[in-house]
Amino acid sequence: MLPDQLRSKLREMIAGAESPREKAIDVMYAIQELQGWMNDEAMVEAAQLLAMSPLELEELATFYDYIYRSPVGKFVIKVCDSTVCWLEGQLRLTDYISSRLGIGLGQTSADGLFTLLPVCCIGYCDRAPAMVINKRVYGNLTPEKIDRILAQLAQKADFSGSE
Amino acid sequence: MSESKTVTLNMGPHHPATHGVLRVVLELDGETIVNATPVIGYLHRGIEKICESRTYQQILPLTDRLDYSAASANNLGYCVAVEKLLGIEVPKRAQYLRVIMAEFARIMGHHLWLGTHALDIGAMTVIFYAFRDREMIMAMNEEIAGYRLTPSFIRIGGVAYEATDDFIAKVRKFVAWFPKALEGYHQLLTDNKIWTTRTMNIGKISAEEAINHGLTGPSLRGSGVAYDVRKAFPYSSYGDFDFKIPIGENGDVYDRYLVRMEEFKQSIAIIAQAIENLPSGPVMTDNPLVASPSQPEVQTDISALIRRFMVNAKGTPVPSGELYSAVEGAKGELGFYLVGDGSEQPYRLKIRSSCFYLASALPRLLVGHMVADAIAIIGSLDVVLGEIDR
Amino acid sequence: MPRLIIDEREIEVPEGTKVIDAAEMLGIVIPRFCYHEALGSVGACRMCAVKFIQGPFKGVQMSCMIEAQDGMVVSTTDQEAVEFRKRVIELLMKNHPLDCPVCDEGGQCLLQDETISGGHAMRRFPGPKRTYRDQYLGPFIKHEMNRCIHCYRCSRFYQEFAGYRDLGPMQIGDRLYFGRFSDGCLESPFSGNLVDICPTGVYTDKTARFKLRRWDLQRAPGLCNQCSLGCNTVANAHYRGVMRMEARFNRDVNGYFLCDAGRFGFSYANGDPGLWRRPLFPKIAGEVAGAADALSAARKALDDIAAKNGPGAVAVVGSQRNSLETQSMMNLVCETRGWLGPVFFFDPAMRLKTLSAVHELDGEIAVSMKQIENADFILVVGADPLNEAPMSAMAIRQAARKKAPVVTIDPRPVSLPCDSQHFAVLPKDIESYLGALILKAMGKDAASLGSESENFRAYLGSQLENFNPPESLDQCARLLAASSKPVIICGTDVTMETTPAFAADCVRLLNLCEKQAGLFNLLPGAGSFGAGLLSRTEVPTFADLVEYIENGRVRGLVFAESDPFHCYPDRARLESALSKLDFFLALDYFPSETARRASVFYPASTIFETGATFLNQEGRAQFASPVHCGGEPIRPGEHPPRVYSGLVPGGDHLPAWKALASIAGMEETCPDIAPEKFVPPSIPGFEALGYPVDGQRPALAKSGFKTQWGLNTFDKSQAPLTFELLMVEWIFGTSEFSAWSDSLAPAVLPPLMSISAKDAVRLGLADKDKVSVELAGGELEIVVSVSDRTAESVLIVPRHNGLEWQKSHDFRVFVSSEKIRKI
């Protein structure tokens, strides 16, 4: 199922490790980069490559918020729901985002651009409330700022991995 | 040549005047009783043994079936014993309701005694009035507990249900009315020459002998011993009520009659005080090991459901230990000797049946009397075979 | 040894004891969910909080996480700790569904017990409860994830303790989910333990689903009689049928656990004609008859044969599943009446192996499963623990978890739930590998060990002349040399006749090298040890008996809990031999072919109905108490019985040994059950014990070196390009119990013939090919499984109930390559 090129790249990556298991996250990231999320077939194949049982890989995959086991949109908005952000009005902001995009937590917008997810503390408490979109962190959020960010992203179709 | 020979007369177990299945083997010299042997066991159900394989809750309906003429008093005795072993406190309102039920049970028991005792001796009228009034109490039992004779209303940790307004109204009505009915019983019997002739100086027993025979209750008090568990070792808030212990002087059938007639009066006085001062509050303890939670709780709350499950299926674990706890039943001291082993079922439950001691005094009481007096004496002791045989 | 005070009582406990266990030694049971003695502590549930008043720790702490130390003063009843536990249980109950009425765990649920004892009485949290989707986990276990309280016991047992990798925790926090990657059968043959170990009803017993409540059950301490280990069980019966099995704790035998074959393989004992197949009525010539009639008919027929042809014309046949009582009675009957027997073994080689395994074992080298768990080197020779005695594989895993190396030497592709070094060798080479390993491990300085060592070296010298051990054997030898408590686990199924004795002497040699080595035999059945003890040398095996029948010497047979149709490899010959008999009687609880054909059939009672003693493979006598009285099961609509009957309908079934006594006319003279009268005085250790003997290992006399291994009768020659057909056991599907227990049927896999990868190339076969193997009695069609862990030149075929392997005509069969054909 996986493209041969990717598979050989993954094999190489695993061969360089002391034990295959330690590369589990990197392998999943690599696959996710290609196809957006980890589907069941990819899990089984990755597990074979890593000499793990699919369950063992699933344990890891579902433990981390940044590995997706179901399809996500182009931009994954992760709003921090930990204590400091909560104190600073995270609930209100989440509601704002979800009403603006018309999606609830865990849902993907109809155009396939945005997915909204809650996430545990991202270490940005000094600029709470905060959120992460793909790999970029945004702090000191206000509704206006969110409007700006979302409009920007919607235009920038190939926003994929800028830091 | 004349030969003296006694005649053996078998009275019971199916005799209209033995009130149950008591059998008394009488040895007669002419018409005089020279020897009497009570034979019991015709109603044996093995209740004490059954109790060893039932949870404490399940035993409760069995206690109704000891002295079935005064079932609630037995419930109370059993529950008080288990609660002492458990070390739990019963809410005040429940204690008052218990007192009401137990005193009603006493009145019911005395009604049955009065009606049948008089009937045996030949006074037919009284039983109609006694049963008319007993019926009213039965209706109240039904109102509050759902059952007439064996209400199983008093439960470990409290009582089964809250008292309805209708019940309280009925109790008030009965309390107001009953003294008049009692006056009627007196009119029919107390001064009646036939009645006094049949009962005075019959079946006399002195205070010392009564104690030695283990008599308790009205039969003991008829001989002048002022012993009543309610006063001597108050339980279930009996200390809150103002009532008197009637005693006799002569220890004969007539004095026992008078004692019981006075007890009617005292009981109704207790009920009147209890119903007027009925405290508010819950009617069941909140101890989760004992109380089964209410239906709405059970259907929404898993913790309550688990409690329901455990209390009903497994029962209440009662700490190990043993105790003897007694209450004043309608017939005398009703004691429960309970041995708990930490499980949900008693290791042993011994019931001290007051009627058993009453029946065992029969040989002493009957000897020297005429056969006809035997009826009066047995009636005056008021034995219930459900309790003797168990 | 630390001394501490718990609840004002002082106790001294061994170093490393957890406070929770120290309290339990005092009889104070601290509430717990995640802690389990076998699984250790993780501190996940926070339920075992106690107050530490004095000592190195202070305040409320988890008693499962802290080891007992000197000077500790602990209170379990401190208000703070009690309050803490009450809050914990309240939080744990936050998501628990309102399920008790429909949950099978209700009534035996730790969560229920702790909720009550914790004093949590009212829910205060008004919010919604989280819900999960349940998974299909196979035929034995029902999954109901909503009930989970996240204690991790299941995944710790399944992954860490049992060593399987298909069930575990997924997601995090509130979403935590225990399950498989996708729906499917659990791979572990120990999955049934999830039912016992789960503190609530996430995993429930599917075979007993909705059939029972704990308080309705009759329970008795029982035994599993499906393999030679003798695991302890609790049998639960209801309505005169066995409803479920639980593991019973026995530190020396099975610990807390049980395998699935033992746990779910009980339904053979249930006899509802509509549901199960157990025969319940005696039959004379196929017609239902009364119990007394059947016994007297059998007695008369056998007496007639004995009178006409001499007592030797009657033979008594037992099997590997006889209890000690049955075996002893057979012995007694044969001695008294002069009948031939008792015949316990079908295969002469198996008889030799069992006898030597039993007689070579002595009290000094025998080890229990507990000792396997503590071994530091495990050598498995000629045994497949997971298939022959599953719980021993679990014990091996526990040793492996403590870093003990595991080495297996076997022709089969032995797989264990732990890392192991496998040498795929032919049965004839097992001794060479074992010998070479021991020799290397003994090293050079072992020359001074004495004559035994000399003999051993001399013998091996001749054996190892043309033997080139692989490199990896040296590595294993070094590990063995470094170990102090090695254990050799020796099988009897595929090994040579001499291997058990050889293994025993290897253990003794290791002991001479200042090791505490142990021997653990795996025997073919629950009654094997007893059969080995009580077997008399002049008695033939069943293979000989068939000849006697054919030549007319034996004219009457008694099968006591024995079914040759299951065990004898030549069905056609067996059928004709049985038809030659004047009379044969079957005493059994299985609806076997033998029972169907028997002149008289008597339904013997099972282990659940009349108690039975079994000697497990280490010689430990254990008694299984009866759990119900037997008789016809009560069908819906019949309970409670409306008609009084002094006798349970169908409840007059005698155990096989009592029926046998009656048939032999010995019910008067037969001693009442007492081992010292039953078991011959030549076997020491029983006379001192009362009946029933339970849990004790009657002293096995010290036997010392036998050095019988020189007298090998095993034909080691094998023509080139031939394959030895090795018949082996599987955990599900090969035993008689599995054949007649419908509850196990869903777990039975179709038969597979295992061959090595090299042989597969040579024969032009690939994995999953269907082949036909031409045997003396016809063609055997089977699917091939290719493995590089299988030895070369063998065909490994399970004695599968769905396979007519009884065409092989002999116990040891060779097949030439042209007889294997792909179809």
Added chain:
Amino acid sequence: MEKSDIINVSKNRGEKGNYVKPILKGLQFTMGNFFKKPVTIQYPDQKTVRSQRWRGLHKLNVDEKGELKCVACGLCAAVCPSQAITILAREDEGGTRHPEKFEVNELRCIFCGFCQDACPKSAISLTKIYEYVNYNREDFVFDISILKTTGEKWNS
């Protein structure tokens, strides 16, 4: 015991020699009641009303869809002091639990009402029916079909 707690009932006892006066007194009481409305009723033509809490024959309740509320949890059978209830559970296609068999032996029953107190689903309750007759003892073993419609037989 305090003196004041005791009341001596034999104080006024005397051998009263008059036969006539007490008998007239008794007759007066009787005549006083003679013209009152009788307290008895003409059973079975007339019947008294049972209280709401009356513990009569059992009934299995059904939900809005007409299906039994009972899930065969077995609590009523467990708590029953006279072991009058027999339950067997079954699993339906959806995996839910239902009573396969639910029998109440009304002759064993002592009508203590523990079953309805125990039921977590309000599935079993006691009706107000106290008169029930049959020709056979067996007919008093009520199964689900009878328990679902308890009382129809005797009320019609």
